[in-house]
Amino acid sequence: MNVLLDIGVLLILGYTAGWMLNKIGLPKIVGYILVGVALSPNTSHLIGQDTIETTKPLMDICLAFIAFEVGGALKWSKIKIHEKEIVNITVLASIIPFILIALTVFIFGVIFPSLLPFGSIGNLSLALLLGVLASPTAPAATLAVIHQYKAKGKVTDTILGVVALDDAVGIILFSIVISILSMFLGDHKMVENAHLNAVYRISMAMFLGAGIALLMNLLSKMLQIKTEGQWIVIITSMLILCLGTSKLLQVDELLANMTLGLMIANRSNQHTKIFKVVERYTEELIFLIFFLLSGLHLDFTTIPQSIFLISIFVGLRIVGKYIGVNIGARAAKADTSIRKYTAGGLLPQAGVVIGLVLSISQNEIFSDISEVLLTTIIGATIINELIGPIITKLTLKKAGEIKNE
Incomplete structure (x- = not known):
């Protein structure tokens, strides 16, 4: 098969599977992911490895659209209403899973040294890195479910706010852990770089996004953008420009x-039209392509190799998210529904966590634990991406924010 034929087959089969699952009350994206996994080179070899490599830019563009929509959902007026809840929940739902997983994995290594034979420093490194990789949430799956079922309400607003912020918190925690481990392992240069990299990656990303938003507003006025077709062109151009930069x-x-997305939603007079165009004309295709390609990247053969660590990671991450949301919401005196249901939308994981674990695997000082770390995270990602959308739908339905299916 050639790459274009591969993509055509994927789109048809994926859309059909999503339609079928929707008929029985499951999120469509689960069907997209399953088709991607079934046709993956790691599973059936029906799709070639070259398709995965060739379509990487396409997957990045899809993720750019999804991130743009997540940012667009963060209107200042909504953020202000749930400001305390969002901040408290974001911090605690990131830190508590980190603590639970890190402690449990380290104790597990002490009790069963034959299963984690990396020595005390190696096991500590593995425990801390697995803990910190539990923090980020993948916004794509959560947003797809919210839009498919047209969920609206305070729980939905809180979930979107937390999902938008916890990647930044995850990167900060990651840099701190890398710095601490580097001091233990003697890489002092990396300690300095980790702090600088975290500040640079986060602050410059925000400046860049704000700058592109300003450029988009200026161009739309100068070029007199009015029709929906023109908006599709300018939106796509700006997102790819932001991604490439x-x-x-x-x-x-x-x-x-x-x-x-956040700046357009709050600073553009055309924000309603912009996000309606994205939702109406591009969203369905973006979700279809992104989750099909995500499925192609997943490798089920990694699960048996680290089943005990995957179980610990997935189970304690869920428990930690629920505890963190509960404590954070109580501290902010949030509504009962926010306390009970927000965690259900924070379970999916994908892009950011995979990127972080790959950066670890490329560093020589973590060579002893990088393989088990990578297989654990990939295995956990498969589970979280499959159960996450289903749990998100169920919790939003219980919260009363999904009216019609």
């Missing part, structure tokens, strides 16, 4: 595009 400057691509 992010890669050039080596800043956080997700955060840059979220900031772009």
Whole structure:
């Protein structure tokens, strides 16, 4: 098969599977992911490895659109209403899973040294890195479910706010952990770089997103953008420009595009039209392509290799998210529904966490644990991406924010 034929087959089969699952009350994106997994080179070899490599830019563009929409959902008026809840929940739902997983994995290594034979420092490194990788949430799956079922309400607004911020918190925690481990392992240069990289990646991503938003507003006025077709062209151009510049400057691509969406939503007179165009004409195709390609990247053969660590990671991450949301919401004196249901939208994981674990695997000082770390995270990602959308739908339905299916 050639790449174009591969993509055509994927789109048809994926859309059909999503339609069928929707008929039985499941989120369409689960069907997209399953088709991607079934046709993956890691599973059936029906799709070639070259398709995965060739379509990487397409997947990045889809993620840029998704991040843009997540940022666009963060209107200042909504953020202000739920400001305390969003901040408290974001911090605690990131830190508590980190603590639970890190402690449990380290104790597990002490009790069962034959299963984690990396020595005390190696096991500590593995425990801390697995803990910190539990923090980020993938916005794509959550947003897809919210839009498919047209969920609206305070729980939905809180979930979107937390999802938009916890990647930044995850990057900060990651840089702190890398710095601490580097001091233990003697890489002092990396300690300095980790702090600088975190500040640079986050701050420059926000400046870039705001700058592209300003450029988009200026161009739309200068070029007198009015029709929906014109808006599709200008939106796509600006998102790809933001994505490409992010890669050039080596800043956080997700955060840059979220900031772009946030600034357009709050500073553009045309924001309603812009996001309606995206939702009406591009969203369905973007979700279809993104989750099909995500499925192609997932490798089920990694699960048996680290089943015990995957179980610990997935189970304690869920528990940690629920505890963190509960404590954070109580501290902010949030509504009961926010306390009970927000965590259900914070379970999916994909892009950011995979990027972070790959950066670890490329560093020589973590060579002893990089393989088990990578297989654990990929295995956990498969589970979280499949169960996350289903749990998101169920919790939003219980919260009363999904009216019609």
